[in-house]
Amino acid sequence: MARRADTIELAVLGLLHEGPMHGYELRKRLNLMLGWGRVLSYGSLYPALKKMLRADLIREVAGPASPSSRRPRITYEVTPAGNEHFQRLMAEVGPTAWEDDNFDIRFAFFSSTDMEIRLRVLEGRRSRLQERLARVQGELERTQAEVDRYAAELQRHGVESVEREVRWLSDLIQAEREPRPAPSAPTD
Amino acid sequence: MARRADTIELAVLGLLHEGPMHGYELRKRLNLMLGWGRVLSYGSLYPALKKMLRADLIREVAGPASPSSRRPRITYEVTPAGNEHFQRLMAEVGPTAWEDDNFDIRFAFFSSTDMEIRLRVLEGRRSRLQERLARVQGELERTQAEVDRYAAELQRHGVESVEREVRWLSDLIQAEREPRPAPSAPTD
DNA sequence: GTTAGCATGTAAGGAGTTACATGATTTT
DNA sequence: AAAATCATGTAACTCCTTACATGCTAAC
Numbered sequence: 097m098a099r100r101a102d103t104i105e106l107a108v109l110g111l112l113h114e115g116p117m118h119g120y121e122l123r124k125r126l127n128l129m130l131g132w133g134r135v136l137s138y139g140s141l142y143p144a145l146k147k148m149l150r151a152d153l154i155r156e157v158a159g160p161a162s163p164s165s166r167r168p169r170i171t172y173e174v175t176p177a178g179n180e181h182f183q184r185l186m187a188e189v190g191p192t193a194w195e196d197d198n199f200d201i202r203f204a205f206f207s208s209t210d211m212e213i214r215l216r217v218l219e220g221r222r223s224r225l226q227e228r229l230a231r232v233q234g235e236l237e238r239t240q241a242e243v244d245r246y247a248a249e250l251q252r253h254g255v256e257s258v259e260r261e262v263r264w265l266s267d268l269i270q271a272e273r274e275p276r277p278a279p280s281a282p283t284d
Numbered sequence: 285m286a287r288r289a290d291t292i293e294l295a296v297l298g299l300l301h302e303g304p305m306h307g308y309e310l311r312k313r314l315n316l317m318l319g320w321g322r323v324l325s326y327g328s329l330y331p332a333l334k335k336m337l338r339a340d341l342i343r344e345v346a347g348p349a350s351p352s353s354r355r356p357r358i359t360y361e362v363t364p365a366g367n368e369h370f371q372r373l374m375a376e377v378g379p380t381a382w383e384d385d386n387f388d389i390r391f392a393f394f395s396s397t398d399m400e401i402r403l404r405v406l407e408g409r410r411s412r413l414q415e416r417l418a419r420v421q422g423e424l425e426r427t428q429a430e431v432d433r434y435a436a437e438l439q440r441h442g443v444e445s446v447e448r449e450v451r452w453l454s455d456l457i458q459a460e461r462e463p464r465p466a467p468s469a470p471t472d
Numbered sequence: 473g474t475t476a477g478c479a480t481g482t483a484a485g486g487a488g489t490t491a492c493a494t495g496a497t498t499t500t
Numbered sequence: 501a502a503a504a505t506c507a508t509g510t511a512a513c514t515c516c517t518t519a520c521a522t523g524c525t526a527a528c
Contacts, residue, residue: 206434246394
């Protein structure tokens, strides 16, 4: 099943998909990629790598990729089993929280999957957002008068942001469905 | 100092500011208020209430607010010490992560603080976002060519969203600075 | 009469951060 | 020569979620 911890595995496998890397570089790339949102610490990355090594999802690369000199860096690459696991995680349909938490990472590695899965992920996210939107707007109407001015503004801004994201997803879904890879976005 | 756990305290104190409430209701209101983002479980709320009770931030309300009948609900109210603590948390300048994590909650309770603090919180958030924006955009330029199509689109969307939020904050800051609260009554 | 919602709590466990420990190499 | 950055790792601790335990009342 889709556990919480699979997030790191997904990210690591996705990055190693591009080529062998060692832990330090993995962390840098990851923190760059996530950008906004939490940064990953060594305290979670290295143990995760060890675990993945034991599970045969990744393996150490034999040849010393760097000429020599430096401290022995441990460079990893994906195993066939790791590749399978990656595809499974990319396609996985789990609890809402899991799918939402991992949307960004999945999206970032879309190039490494099929269109079928890309569409499923995009549409899944869109429908979850729309569902929440409906729920929140229903609650807004019900409690309309009694809410504080600032609380209301926060709600309004939240709704607006989510509506924007839904539009973004819709554009992406459409672009995904169209055969030709359009050069630029139609603007907003 | 500002610890991670203070988030719940801040939220509870802010809600109780509106009037006495029991745990169950507190949780409902909170999950409504947070809306998007994680929901709070009883497993964290009730222990937190106990802890706050011990710290004399809240106290049980004597009079049975509800006629009777129901299971004995424990209704809480804020103590003077709790009120002080609330104001301290609202004004607190801590590590970036803490301030960012708590921005929404603080904003939702803006009515319970002074304009001075509101401005500080809004401006603090804006400058942190702008800082990150500059950093990410710098990195985008540096790595421009080599990034994956989807990863790039995610970055672009992220930048756009943050830019929007900066504009939103700027509007709020300006509104806060203007003497007249344009649309409706001057105060509450 | 049984399901759903109200209401409060505890125990176990997951996940990740912080802080510590260590040492080489490059830049200033 | 010092400071920054590369590089890997461990241990303790925090915080929260899940699952369990309990029992009442309202609605269907």
